[in-house]
Amino acid sequence: MCCVPGLFTLYKPLLGQDKLLLQALSSKETGKRRPLDAQNAILRRHLLELTHTFMIPLERYVASLMPLQRHVSPWRALPVLKPFDADSFLKTVAHSGPQLTSGLKGDWVGLYRRFMKSANFYGWLRSRQAEANGKLRTLYVESICKADVLFWMRDKTEVEIVDFLIKMKLLMQSATSEHSLSTKQHQQLVSQMETMVQRLPEDLRTLLTR
Helix, strand or coil, rough: CCCCCCCCCCCCEEECCCCHHHHECCCCCCCEEECCCHHHHHHHHHHHHHHHHHHHHHHHHHHHHHCCCCHHHCCCCCCCCCEEEEHHHHHHHHCHHHHCCCCECCHHEEEEECCCCHHHHHHHHHHHHHHHHHHHHHHHHHHHHHHHHHHHHHHCCCHHHHHHHHHHHHHHHHHHHHHHCCHHHHHHHHHHHHHCCCCHHHHHHHHCCC
């Protein structure tokens, strides 16, 4: 049986052919294929730019999940990144997706759906979540370091003050174990805690300094 030579697959691409890429792989003067080194360089640059274009909407969406800096308060709980919602993200693709900057036509939403089922996506998302939550923790620690704890203590009960001190201690332990606390920040937190402890009754001071 006669077969036509070539590469065949049942895979159905979600994006159309990039005619500009095909043209770039050929020499304008001769119309023949460029040398392999030149083709490799063109393909690497093309795939890098395409990946960057594809990832920008995802990066933008994850950034939108960050709480605003003005909502980071030493007197509230440590803020965390909002959960990634696939359906919510896909709704943004229509008006801010890669089709706005890329010449490629096709089913970009379908491509994102496929990507979000892959191990690469989960690895990328975990990395971005850890990075964002680390940044939030840094902002939270900075807000505590700069806080006027004596002013805050004026109308607080002993239970509220002790509860806050315990939260600060746990935060320091967690940040220290992850090496996300600078020496200066550690000293500032210790100073803030000592300032608060000194304003408590002696029995509580003894309990908290054990």
